[in-house]
Structures are given as structure tokens and as C-alpha cells.
Amino acid sequence: MKKVLFSAALFFTACAVSAQESVVKEAKSAKSDPVKAAQIIEPALTDPSTANDPETWKLAGDFQKSIYDDENMKLYLPGGQADTAKLYNSLAKMFEYYTKCDEVEQAKVQSGELKKPKLRKKLAKTLATVRPQLTNAGSDAYNAGNYANALKFFGLYVDAPQNPLFADEDAVKNDTLTPLIANYAALAANSLKDNAAVIKYATIGKEHKEEGYRSLMCLAEAYGKGETPDSAKWLTTIQEGVEKFPSQEYFIGNLMDYYIQKGKIDEGLAQMDAVLAKNSTPYFMYVKGVLQYEKKDYEGAIATFNQIIAEGKDFVAEAYSKIGDCSFFPAQEIVEENSKLSMDDPKYATNEAKIKELYEKALPFYEKAKEAKPDNRQLWGQYLLNIYWKLDKEKYNALEKELGY
Incomplete structure (x- = not known):
């Protein structure tokens, strides 16, 4: 009984091999229609009995090359209209199948089944010729x-x-x-x-x-x-x-954010000075000014921002806004301090005078930022509202209406 079953297994295996070999032969006979031939040979690419034969993969690649050549020719014929999706798809499959063909053949060389590869040189030259088309395929x-x-x-x-x-x-x-x-x-x-x-x-x-x-x-x-x-x-x-x-703002901006977040302001300033020595741009000047501001070197920051304004190129509105910040945010520290004091405390009145003084100092710079970039409300909107609330209720009401609050 075991011998009968074993013989049956051999019979079915032989049938399977024969079937896949038949598929390859059928595909070869249909090579005049490469699209049809490519479909016929597909089962042979997954069956071990034929997928382990480099000739199977070469044949599959040849069909794809024929499809590619037919469509590519249309690009050069007067009035020709190539199916680029078909063209590029066959190009990718050609690379896939010829590469697999080489891998299978090299494996046979390594195992001793073949003395040397026969197909690599031809496959390489074919793919090297069509390789530039991959850039067009990728771009499209x-x-x-x-x-x-x-x-x-x-x-x-x-x-x-x-x-x-x-x-x-x-x-x-x-x-x-x-x-x-x-x-x-x-x-x-x-x-x-x-x-x-x-x-x-x-x-x-x-x-x-x-x-x-x-x-x-x-x-x-x-x-x-x-x-x-x-x-x-x-x-x-x-x-x-x-x-x-160094001219790409993305890297400088991210690096400066890192230095600010990590509290490494001096390191960031040294880096910016080195960058500016090679390439001084309004953006890089602005980054330096922001670092000076973060260090609370307001005098240095204002000098840097004024240089940007004097050049009159980019980041002028931002420079005006940051000069305003150099007075507005120190005022906020005093506002916070006053929130903890009694209004009867003598220091409260002194602080209120300082707040007013700093607001008056910041005001014209936020107004200039608004004038330079009226649509960028982030530069001036909330700051002017706070200042007007303290200094001029009529302007506060007008701005509140303008901002749609």
C-alpha cells in the first residue's frame, strides 16, 4: 500500500512539473503578443519547479521588455500616444524579473550546478539602457x-x-x-x-x-x-x-529652537555669529536677535532688530514686534507682581507707573508692525489690545471691533 501511495505522489509531482513546463512553452508560443504571453507565464513565476530556472525569469523579463519597447516607440512616432502607465509598469517588472533571473542564476553558480553565469552581462546592459526612464516614471x-x-x-x-x-x-x-x-x-x-x-x-x-x-x-x-x-x-x-x-533657514531655525529649549543660549549665539560671518541674511539676524532677547539682553536685541529695520528687506515687521516685546514682557513681570500686592501698598502705585512707561515704550513698535503686516495679527494683535486697555480705552474699543472680538 505504501508503495502505491508513493508512486501516486511521484505521478502527481510529475504532472505538476509537466503542467508548469507547459505553461512556459505556451508563453513562448504567444510571444508575438507580449501582453498575453506575460499573463500566461505568471503561474510559472511562483511554482518552484519553474521559478528556480533563470530562463523562466528571463523569458518573463523579455515579455515585459517587448511591452516596454512597443509603448516607448510610440513616444517617438509622429502623433504617437504611449500608454505611460503601461510603459512604466513594464519597466518596473523588467527590472524585477531580470534581477530575479540574475539572482537565481548566481545561486546555481554558487551551488556548482552552473560553471559560470551566462545571462548577467546581457541583462545588465539591457537594464542600464532603460534605467534613465525610471526618473521620468518617478517624476510623473x-x-x-x-x-x-x-x-x-x-x-x-x-x-x-x-x-x-x-x-x-x-x-x-x-x-x-x-x-x-x-x-x-x-x-x-x-x-x-x-x-x-x-x-x-x-x-x-x-x-x-x-x-x-x-x-x-x-x-x-x-x-x-x-x-x-x-x-x-x-x-x-x-x-x-x-x-x-548654511543658507537653508530650516536647519538654523530648528537648531536655535533646540538651544532655547535646552537653555543653551550662549552656545546658540556663538553658532549664529559663525553663521552670520559667512552669510548675513535678515532671517539669520532675526534669529540672533531672538536669542539675545531670550537671554534678556534687550539692548543687544534691539540693536540687532534695528539693523534689520535699517536694511529694509525681510523680517522688518517681525523686528518691530520683537522690539516691542523687549518692553512689553518685562512689563508683564511687573503686572504679575502687582497681582499679588494690595492696591494700598505704595509699591503698587510705583509698579503701575513702570508698567505704563514700558507700555508707552512698546506701543509705537507694535503699531509699526501692524502697519508693515496688517494681516499678521500674531505680531501685534493681543499686545496692542493689552496696551490700549491700559492707555487708551477708545483705541482699545476700536481695535477690539477690528479684530472681531
């Missing part, structure tokens, strides 16, 4: 908001130099565009909140001299906001951004 997907496909196409492009399949393809291994495209892969991954992919591609993309700041921004987001934030790596990334891309 990204612009359409399909970040998953954008990541797939950009990723295939960036991964190629590390793929053993291209070991002898110098044009791929030494491609200077790879770091640039890695930036776009990182951006797509960032949109998908795929932190692992962000780190993978941004680590390559950050080395691009012009666009590398994009990857560093994505890395900072990944390290700072992921499921397991890494503050040390976040800080290292931000500092790298400041060093490599």
Missing part, C-alpha cells in the same frame, strides 16, 4: 501624488549601483545622478511616512552638493517624529544641515 508618479509608485521607481534607480547585476557596468556604478535621485526617493518616502525608506535613501541623497538639504530635512523629520524618536541623531542631522547648507 510624484507629480500625480502617487508617492508609492514614485518611491518604487526612484528606488529602483538609486538601488542599481549597489546591485551585483551591474558590477561591470561603470556607467551605472559611477552615475553622478544617483545622489540627486535619492533626494526624490527620500521625499516620496517622507510623504508616505516610511521612515526606513527615508533613512535608506536620504543617507545617499544628503551627499548631493545642491539638493542634499532635502534629504537632511527628511532625515530630521524621520529621527524627530517617528515612532521611536532619536534626539541625538536628530541633532546631528540638523547640525550637519547647518554646516553643509
